[in-house]
Amino acid sequence: MKIETLPKEFEEARPIMQTIEAAGFEAYFVGGSVRDTLLHKEIHDVDIATSAYPEEVKALFHKTVDTGIEHGTVMILDHGIGYETTTFRTESTYQDYRRPDSVTFVRSLKEDLKRRDFTINALAMRENGEIIDLFAGLDDLNNGIIKAVGNPEERFNEDALRMMRAVRFASQLNFKIEVETEKAITNHAELLEKIAVERIQVEFIKMLLGQEPAVGLVSFVETGLFQYCPDFKDAQSALESMIKIADLRLPNEATAWGLICHLLNFSSPQTSQFLKNWKTSNQMIESVLKTTKALNAILENRVDNWMLYQTGRTELINAINLAQQLFAATDEAGLLTQYDNLQIKSKKELALTGKDLMTAGVKPGPQMGQILAEVERKVVENELTNSNDVLTEYVRNRK
Numbered sequence: 001m002k003i004e005t006l007p008k009e010f011e012e013a014r015p016i017m018q019t020i021e022a023a024g025f026e027a028y029f030v031g032g033s034v035r036d037t038l039l040h041k042e043i044h045d046v047d048i049a050t051s052a053y054p055e056e057v058k059a060l061f062h063k064t065v066d067t068g069i070e071h072g073t074v075m076i077l078d079h080g081i082g083y084e085t086t087t088f089r090t091e092s093t094y095q096d097y098r099r100p101d102s103v104t105f106v107r108s109l110k111e112d113l114k115r116r117d118f119t120i121n122a123l124a125m126r127e128n129g130e131i132i133d134l135f136a137g138l139d140d141l142n143n144g145i146i147k148a149v150g151n152p153e154e155r156f157n158e159d160a161l162r163m164m165r166a167v168r169f170a171s172q173l174n175f176k177i178e179v180e181t182e183k184a185i186t187n188h189a190e191l192l193e194k195i196a197v198e199r200i201q202v203e204f205i206k207m208l209l210g211q212e213p214a215v216g217l218v219s220f221v222e223t224g225l226f227q228y229c230p231d232f233k234d235a236q237s238a239l240e241s242m243i244k245i246a247d248l249r250l251p252n253e254a255t256a257w258g259l260i261c262h263l264l265n266f267s268s269p270q271t272s273q274f275l276k277n278w279k280t281s282n283q284m285i286e287s288v289l290k291t292t293k294a295l296n297a298i299l300e301n302r303v304d305n306w307m308l309y310q311t312g313r314t315e316l317i318n319a320i321n322l323a324q325q326l327f328a329a330t331d332e333a334g335l336l337t338q339y340d341n342l343q344i345k346s347k348k349e350l351a352l353t354g355k356d357l358m359t360a361g362v363k364p365g366p367q368m369g370q371i372l373a374e375v376e377r378k379v380v381e382n383e384l385t386n387s388n389d390v391l392t393e394y395v396r397n398r399k
């Protein structure tokens with residue numbers, strides 16, 4: 001099979017491939033970019049695999065950087081954009097389920113492809129668009145199947161994160177995990193405990209933000225993988241309720257975490273601790289807390305200006321989105337209009353400063369902050385107009 005019109009990302013890399021081949025080596029595009037091109041999806045970065053050893057690659061180009069030379073990866077910078085080129089390799093023994101003990105460079109493409117995770121990720125493409133399919137990856141791609149290359153047990157023993165990759169691809173591509181591959185995940189799910197939470201989190205979020213999160217989630221639950229993720233021991237029924245939400249679509253990470261914490265019935269402190277255990281950023285924790293607080297307010301019909309003000313527009317949209325997916329009837333336009341009509345969206349917009357307070361005779365000290373907070377709240381609640389005259393007048397006549 002040959003792809004006639006290549007996306008520009010490949011076209012731009014062709015001179016590099018041609019240089020390597022002119023020197024008598026082989027070079028192929030490999031990995032996600034080949035898979036996604038065949039699926040007519042957008043691609044981000046192209047990866048190149050070559051029979052040339054790292055020193056041989058470096059000798060062929062003017063500008064290179066050793067980005068991961070011990071694994072065989074060299075970045076070629078001759079054409080502006082950097083291209084990561086990795087020497088064909090086999091990874092001999094894996095003792096800790098995440099990192100090969102040693103990498104052996106080889107000259108054969110087949111040796112390189114056979115240690116890759118799934119058949120759809122083990123396709124290679126020549127610079128002219130010709131597809132090399134040594135493990136029936138094209139059939140699996142056409143039939144929507146995620147199948148380990150060779151023996152699935154071996155693939156997951158080499159790198160336990162691949163089990164999470166399986167469920168995330170299932171969601172992203174709306175593919176089915178092949179029976180033997182799924183069995184091997186069920187049998188080895190506990191190996192996930194060896195993997196750093198940060199890496200699990202990346203795959204988990206990609207799964208939730210994929211086109212069919214429920215498809216990935218079903219396998220995530222059925223294989224038992226969920227039990228080896230932070231704080232998910234007792235989460236089976238919450239995850240199952242998530243699967244049951246019709247046409248579940250999660251637009252961003254905070255919405256995804258917000259839904260999970262809502263279904264787990266977490267308080268704010270429990271939500272913070274849960275997200276810390278998943279190693280999310282503090283900024284993410286803030287955003288999820290705002291989202292879940294707003295969601296509860298919407299569901300309990302107690303939305304007011306102060307709540308909207310504290311939430312902010314981004315998290316309000318997250319909360320409306322979740323409320324709609326959970327209970328359909330939510331007055332999205334009404335809530336957004338109420339937010340947009342707030343006189344101020346942040347403290348900075350308050351038409352009164354500390355300096356104004358001093359002019360009005362307030363002594364510097366904690367009282368100043370209290371007065372500003374009081375005025376801020378009254379403006380948000382429309383008890384005062386946000387103009388300097390009105391607010392100064394209010395402060396003067398206070399008490």
Ligand SMILES: Nc1ccn([C@@H]2O[C@H](COP(=O)(O)OP(=O)(O)OP(=O)(O)O)[C@@H](O)[C@H]2O)c(=O)n1
Binds near residue numbers: 033116162
């Ligand atoms: N645990 C892993 C990670 C990666 N790979 C191989 O390395 C390629 C590139 O890895 P990566 O960029 O992590 O994944 P992609 O498949 O490219 O997916 P994405 O679009 O998310 O980058 C994969 O296609 C696969 O061939 C693997 O075999 N095992």
Ligand SMILES: [Mg+2]
Binds near residue numbers: 031032033
């Ligand atoms: Mg990739």
